[in-house]
Amino acid sequence: MPAFSKTRIAPTPSGFLHLGNAFSFILTAAMARLHGASILLRVDDLDKERCRQAYLDDLFDTLLFLDIPWDEGPRSPKDVYDRFSQHLRLDQYETVLSQLHQAGFLFPCACSRSDLANAGLNSGCTGKCLEKTAQAAAWKIADSPETIEILSYPSRFSTYPFPTAMKHLVVKKKDGFPSYHLASVVDDVFFGVDLIVRGADLWESSLAQLHLSSLLPTTRAFAHATFLHHPLLTEDGQKLSKSAGHNPIRQLRQTALHRKEIYQQASRFFGLEAEATNLREFTDLLDPTRFASL
Numbered sequence: 001m002p003a004f005s006k007t008r009i010a011p012t013p014s015g016f017l018h019l020g021n022a023f024s025f026i027l028t029a030a031m032a033r034l035h036g037a038s039i040l041l042r043v044d045d046l047d048k049e050r051c052r053q054a055y056l057d058d059l060f061d062t063l064l065f066l067d068i069p070w071d072e073g074p075r076s077p078k079d080v081y082d083r084f085s086q087h088l089r090l091d092q093y094e095t096v097l098s099q100l101h102q103a104g105f106l107f108p109c110a111c112s113r114s115d116l117a118n119a120g121l122n123s124g125c126t127g128k129c130l131e132k133t134a135q136a137a138a139w140k141i142a143d144s145p146e147t148i149e150i151l152s153y154p155s156r157f158s159t160y161p162f163p164t165a166m167k168h169l170v171v172k173k174k175d176g177f178p179s180y181h182l183a184s185v186v187d188d189v190f191f192g193v194d195l196i197v198r199g200a201d202l203w204e205s206s207l208a209q210l211h212l213s214s215l216l217p218t219t220r221a222f223a224h225a226t227f228l229h230h231p232l233l234t235e236d237g238q239k240l241s242k243s244a245g246h247n248p249i250r251q252l253r254q255t256a257l258h259r260k261e262i263y264q265q266a267s268r269f270f271g272l273e274a275e276a277t278n279l280r281e282f283t284d285l286l287d288p289t290r291f292a293s294l
């Protein structure tokens with residue numbers, strides 16, 4: 001079994017956490033224990049509009065409720081603001097953005113989503129946007145590869161076609177802030193994360209982030225991270241998302257659902273042979289090889 005040094009729990013506090021988030025946290029924590037990795041709690045709080053105090057409180061309450069430990073990162077909502085906010089690392093993101101810019105990897109683009117949709121593009125740039133010079137522009141990656149290599153859990157390099165939707169990835173948004181992808185890559189490299197456990201909905205994001213990281217020597221270490229994309233909770237065939245608002249953990253806590261019931265549900269969801277009632281049991285029962293092909 002390979003050893004890893006660090007994984008991360010990296011929620012974006014833009015809504016109340018749901019059961020799918022809890023399952024992902026549990027799996028991440030169990031994988032860390034199995035592989036001797038430490039856990040970084042990383043709060044993606046760049047988007048000030050969407051990141052609210054109540055959501056931050058919910059995050060810490062949920063981790064406490066699930067009895068999920070972490071070794072590094074903020075200990076409380078206040079600690080996020082004081083020491084760990086991504087807003088405190090804007091200089092780092094700016095450094096990488098200017099390196100990308102100076103190396104000629106970026107181009108400005110002011111196309112809106114509707115511009116791209118009208119042009120029949122799900123990504124890219126119509127080229128017309130730059131005629132409207134008064135508009136604020138996002139900065140995007142100019143070129144993308146035909147294929148991209150990813151190191152999948154436990155230790156398998158595979159090559160996949162580069163996803164069309166991820167061409168011309170935004171690295172700096174129109175509002176001047178770094179994009180989620182840029183910040184995520186820079187943070188994972190900075191903190192030394194080498195095991196990334198995330199939902200299968202982020203598969204294309206992982207490929208895009210690998211390409212982004214490959215452009216600069218300072219971020220290239222990201223390519224050595226191992227990825228485990230786990231299945232997502234679905235209900236009636238639909239992805240269980242925050243926006244859908246299903247089963248917020250907050251409600252489950254308030255309706256006196258016990259921690260063990262969440263672990264039992266997570267056990268069934270991830271196909272464990274028996275139902276765990278806490279993190280230790282979940283870790284003992286988890287057979288990580290079942291994720292080897294994902």
Ligand SMILES: [Zn+2]
Pocket residue numbers: 108109110111124125126127128129130
């Ligand atoms: Zn454009």
